[in-house]
Amino acid sequence: MADSDQISILEGLTYVVSDRSGDVDPGPEDPDGLYFFDTRFLSRWVLTVNGERLTPLSVDDLQYFEARFFLVPGQPKHYVNTTLSVIRHRSIVAGFEEELTVLNSSGESAEVTIRLDVAADFADVDRISPPGVRGDQRREKKGRFSHELGDNHLNLRYARENFHRATLVQTDEAARVDQDGMTFTVLIPAQGSWSNRLRVTTDIRDPGGSDVGGGAPLIRKTKEGMREELDQWVAHAPRLECDFEPLAEAYHRSLVDLAALRIPGPDDTGPIPCAGLPWLNSVVGRQNIFTCLQTLPYVPQLASTLLRTLAVCQGSRLDDFREEEPGKIVHLLRWNEAAAFQETPNARYFGSVDATPLFVVLLDEYERWTGDAELVRGLEREARAALNWIDEWGDLVGDGYLWYQPPRAPGKEPNQSWKESERAICYSDGRLPGFPRATCEVQGYAYAAKVRGARLARTFWNDPAYADRLERQAGELRERFNRDFWLPDRRYYALAREADGGKVDALASNLGHLLWSGIAEPDRAGYLVDHLLGPRLFSGWGVRTLADGEAKYNPVGYQVGAVWPYDNSIIAEGLRRYGYAAEAGTIARVTFEAARYFQGRLPEALAGYDRQFTTAPVCYPTATSPQGWSAGAVLSLLRTVLGLEPYPDYLVVKAAVPPELGQIALLHLRGPWGMTDALGRPSASAPYT
16 A cells, blocks of 8 residues: 555656646646656646546555556545545556546436546656755756647647657547547446546657667566566565564565666666666666665676666766766766757766776676676776776876866756765865865775775786785775874764865764775774764664764755665665674664555655654655665665675675564575575674664
8 A cells, every 4th residue: 555645656767656646737846747768748647527636545556567546526525425436547568558437336327527637848857856956957948849639649749859759648438639638528327437548658759869778678568467577576586584574574665666666778688777766767877886786685687787787888088068087987867858959968977976986896796696707807898997087087186085076067966976965065063165075985985996896807807916906006095094084083084075185074974884895994993883873873763864963964954864774774784894783783673663664665765853752754855765775775784684795605694683673584595606595583682772
């Protein structure tokens, strides 16, 4: 049963977002609509019966690609004795379909007027932004709108030069069609019903091609075929048996969401994970990489296709407009109007500082879980180019760190690390540092990329000299980082550095990423753990992005106080790496407990309110859902609790299960070792609650 104010269904690059009555009637900053290729093909889809809007009784979230709405005409006070009711059953199979059924429960026949208002604004999705979230600058559409009417269809069109978009709405039953929709006047017999099927087809023609989305679409010709494919996807993943029901629910929900969030990769190579709905049903390098890292023990095939996709789109030249540089990994791919006419750089935008080292990390981790040496050898050139970018292009100051400048394109967030929002990188007193900036966790990613690149060079590329050089550089980076970023009076690392050596001293969750990458000195890990699980950062539902007491702290601030499940999964893995298994288990436990309040689907972020003041976690306003790395967080935390570490011939299982979770069994884990099971029994209580 779905309970969100917004209901989404999706398949591949197509998705629909509506309210709980099934209507699409968005305000200026609302994402409701039918989308394909980052464009809104329906901006109005409103059903009325006898002139009245419909009120939802319930919504069945049947599958990620279909939903059913049970409705009655009028406001709640009118329908206690209503004799008319409506069922809308919608799906995305070979396009968007909606089956309408109007039921007459009275003892007399009823003449009913059914109206469907339809409109298409063909807006770019990144021109629609929720309150408080910066989007690309809005511009008026420069093309021409037109429409074509038929006996049983309405075709809405938009054209700008040779860029064309069209929405074709067809009905099985006869209708009066006008440019704003369709009207049906029907006589429904006593205790009878009327049904109709509506089909919406999207059509695109672009000035040029696109890198992604041209492969075989993830479309099945029937809903039955799509259900079977989903069942196979879930069945192929490891099977979870556990005592803690919220974990079982979240595990299944996450697998389903990961299936839903697949989009076609290039050249029929298979599906890749998109970032999430409604704003990012596309490639976002950093988010896609972390999602694949989180899910490697479960669905490693996503990582294989993503690595190939990012390699195809890797930077090869200098392009200031797109912020492209040789070896740099792409940050964002869009296929809408602004991208096609180069009004934004989003057709292939490279504005992130962290995706490039993370690409190397993913390549190495992928091989460890799959043994796929062929892919590692096949992407040697791209991996070397990414490692070279770290030193040649990423070090803007010449001091051995990765730096970034603010984006050159208008409308972009100023930070190019994962905390992109304007206030996220700040001093403790609220001041914002100047540019360029070197955030702490990115240095950890660079360190991890060099360490892992050395393993690949020595084991697969037959280049021990290159491996030695990378290991030496990694050691030097680690030593330099621990000297330059440490704040001895605070006993934690600076959030960032300025070019003049200034240390940005806000206390933030980025500390956990330093444990994840391994760049932090072991004798300082205890201090970091005390901060991460202390009352200023730990809310009881997870680790806040920014500590309570910092000048910019806001419990409903996007990246200045909210709790991100993805962030917490990385922190927990880092804690486990440094031997703090009980503390990692605490983060896993509270995250699984939070998931129960969202039917197993963790949103993008939770408000940072202290748990003692909330009976349930508070969802961050405008949080995206489903989201890839939130779904991946559940799987990553499960791996952390079970202590899974892959080796060529065996899988290490060193479980440290919080007592509240009971017994856990993860069965049929596949890898180079063949197939094995992971079992975990409750351990001693974690010290933090």
